[in-house]
Amino acid sequence: MFRIHHSREGNAQPRPLMRIRYADEWVGILVLATFGLFVFAIVEAGVLRDWLTPAGKLHFNLPESGIAGLAVGNDIELMGIRVGSIRSVKINPHGNMYAVADIDPQFEPYIRKDSHAVIRRRFVVAGASYIELERGRGQKLDWEFAELPATVEPNPADMITKTIGDIRAGLMPALRNADQIMADLAKVTGTIRDGKGSVGGLVMDDSLLRHADATIVTLQHSIDQLKPIERQIAGVLAQADGTMRNVRHSSEDLRKATPRLQDTMTNLDEASAQLPALLTQAQATANSLKRLTDQLRGLWILGGSGNGGKAKTHRLPPSEIRP
Numbered sequence: 512m513f514r515i516h517h518s519r520e521g522n523a524q525p526r527p528l529m530r531i532r533y534a535d536e537w538v539g540i541l542v543l544a545t546f547g548l549f550v551f552a553i554v555e556a557g558v559l560r561d562w563l564t565p566a567g568k569l570h571f572n573l574p575e576s577g578i579a580g581l582a583v584g585n586d587i588e589l590m591g592i593r594v595g596s597i598r599s600v601k602i603n604p605h606g607n608m609y610a611v612a613d614i615d616p617q618f619e620p621y622i623r624k625d626s627h628a629v630i631r632r633r634f635v636v637a638g639a640s641y642i643e644l645e646r647g648r649g650q651k652l653d654w655e656f657a658e659l660p661a662t663v664e665p666n667p668a669d670m671i672t673k674t675i676g677d678i679r680a681g682l683m684p685a686l687r688n689a690d691q692i693m694a695d696l697a698k699v700t701g702t703i704r705d706g707k708g709s710v711g712g713l714v715m716d717d718s719l720l721r722h723a724d725a726t727i728v729t730l731q732h733s734i735d736q737l738k739p740i741e742r743q744i745a746g747v748l749a750q751a752d753g754t755m756r757n758v759r760h761s762s763e764d765l766r767k768a769t770p771r772l773q774d775t776m777t778n779l780d781e782a783s784a785q786l787p788a789l790l791t792q793a794q795a796t797a798n799s800l801k802r803l804t805d806q807l808r809g810l811w812i813l814g815g816s817g818n819g820g821k822a823k824t825h826r827l828p829p830s831e832i833r834p
Contacts, residue, residue: 568598569622570610570656571611571659571660573607574663575608580632583599583600585640585642589618590621594614595615622659623651624651626644626659628642629645629664642661
């Protein structure tokens, strides 16, 4: 880069043959570029953001039954978003375990006192553990010392094991009862085979079977005797069916005649109203005929008294006749 020129004189200082212009300026630019790249790396890594906006501290009270593999560096998720990580897991003087987590400040408003913290595994039964927070809507947390109780999600394998245990505990008494029932059934079968008891006597005694066969034959004979009666009953039922059809036709005719019967009753009422007057006239006519016959009987030409006197008559004058 430089060429050294030596002077002919022995005590002369060596001096550069050629000197680069603006060397100091280029060095300054390089230093500034390096410093800018360093600042960009700090901002990109989030170190500066952590300095300016420190993360919130959230304490989780871990259950006494276990922490399900929770370790430092595990994620904290809220609504499916990673909002922090476990910073440390410690034990307090009372022997209870708790975890300290760093929470992104922008998610602090979504974490309230009614938020639930559940320790889960990434792949249900395997994988790294993480804490899932539920969005709260209650009272805000005091982020000077914020804490929430954490619970462990039940392990499906443990639930299956417990279910199998419960099923086994429920089936064992039933199996013992089944063994007892089978033993009793074998005992009863042996008793029947030996011909003991009522059932054994019925099964092993052939006389009862022969008596049953004879009873069946007698019953069949009785059924054969009842067949003619059955045919007679069928004829009677057919006649009854015809009678019912006639009654049905008569009822239909009576239903059709009912309107005309109403008119007949009306005419009969009108005739009944005129009957007293007709009876009075008939009685008056009968009295007149009686008096006429009495007068005719008193005439001498018809063999009456013939005394020439006036016959006594009971005929009423026309003015006294009333209808």
